[in-house]
Amino acid sequence: MENFERFPLTIYNSLSRKKEAFTPINTPFVGLYVCGPTVYSEVHIGNMRSFITFDVLFRYLSHLGYKVRYVRNLTDVGHMLDDDGEDRVLKRARLEKLEPMEVVQKYSNYFHDVCKQFNLLPPSIEPTATAHIIEQIQMAQKILDQGMAYVSNGSVYFDVEAFDKKHGYGALSGRKIDELQSNSRKLDGQDEKRSPLDFALWKNAGPEHIMRWPSPWGEGFPGWHLECSVMSTKYLGETFDIHGGGMDLKFPHHECEVAQNVASSGEAPVRYWMHANMLTMNGTKMSKSLGNAISIEELINGGKFSRAFSEMSIRFFLLQAHYSSTVDISESAIEAAEKGFERLQQAWKALINMERSSGEANMELDAATKKLLDQVYVELSNDLNTPKAIAVLFDLANTVNSIKNQQIPGSSLTEETLSRLKLEFPKILEDILGLKLSSEAKSDHLDGVLELMLRMRNQARADRNFALADQIRDQLKDAGVELKDGKNGTEYELN
């Protein structure tokens, strides 16, 4: 029996606005598409939140026994316009005196570095928009052939009204076309469009535009939303299982994606839409344009808060909130999470070498422990409820720590349950939640030196020379080595 049968997954589907049982089109295969970053500048911690969310989803789906093809794109063509009408990649290229593709490469590398730091698994396929120009031209043509787009001035625009009449537009974001019309703003290039709601499939490149490709409509570049439609179709098919992305992409990006796919294939592209909510700062969305984004450097190396935090503490902090809620980032909140994570790590470490002592098991505790282990998967299967799953881990950590410190007998759990705990507890943390045990840079040299120090200190303690013993402890602490006297002798920890 596969794990996905034991712990059937439910997902909150943004499209239906309901929690639904997850059934892949072709079990056990799952197609997952996630909108990646636009690589014109450094990703910040807000961006990373949604990538971490879908990393956990990817990991959990795999853990459930699904064979997942995870496609996450890189947007490497400057299709977006600043207020001053300038393409962001091009602007960045000009500012940094780089080729546009150099900008793209630089920030792609950066993104990959950050992903690695936060322990994200690489996706199965990471396609780029510029490598799929031909396919994008083809899809634009197909939509034109269906009569749902028109050419204007060398650009191709999607005809939202024509599409709406035939298929209906706005289901994902819950918008109505007439409401949108009355609310739309005057934007640049609007006169080329029949309606302000229409969006570009292909844009005619002005002479200053460096990123340009030939097309049936003249030289230009693909529009906003087309790459995701094209690449998801190419690698996952016309209809696939899950599409994820940040909440802020729901409209217009995802809505347009749906429209393009439906217009060109006649099929709804996505069965389950998932949207990760925003990371906020003092209650306001973190975004580069608002100037309140926290960079990765500021968190990891310090600068934003009074001290630095590790990647794993931040990852843990983010997972302590449900992906569908906003989370507010603050120093005290990360600090609280960090301390909790530390406790979990203590249990994790203790478990590695834990051996059952002989004696009678506490069958009540044993049964409760088994139940808690199952409970973790039940919670994760409930729309990826990581905070609840983590809460269960804390309950398990209590038992582990109690055994470790001999507060309850070392025989409390049966051999079977202890082995299961030893196997699954780290697996949940590491393989599913993607957390790493903070590595202690121990070396044999240091071990030897510390052993000597500990022996000398313990001798001092035996001699009741507490002044010396405390001096050793205090000075080691200043040097970054914390001593803890336990029932099984003294342990040390490197900070």
Place this chain on the structure above:
RNA sequence: GGUCACGUGGCCGAGUGGCUAGGCAGUGGUCUGCAAAACCAUCUACAGCGGUUCGAAUCCGCUCGUGACCUCCA
């Protein structure tokens, strides 16, 4: 202005008709030479006002407050 969310104890954050997560901080205790850690106990909340119900933090209505989207954004 339109659309949609949200408002939970000192703080962060789950839950979503009855069984009152969890973390951090605090308080009391066990352990310890002391400390740290750990464990045990404790503090027991759902913006306000109405309504539905045997029963509401959870459903409905109104009020207040906050935010997101409607323009690039994860």
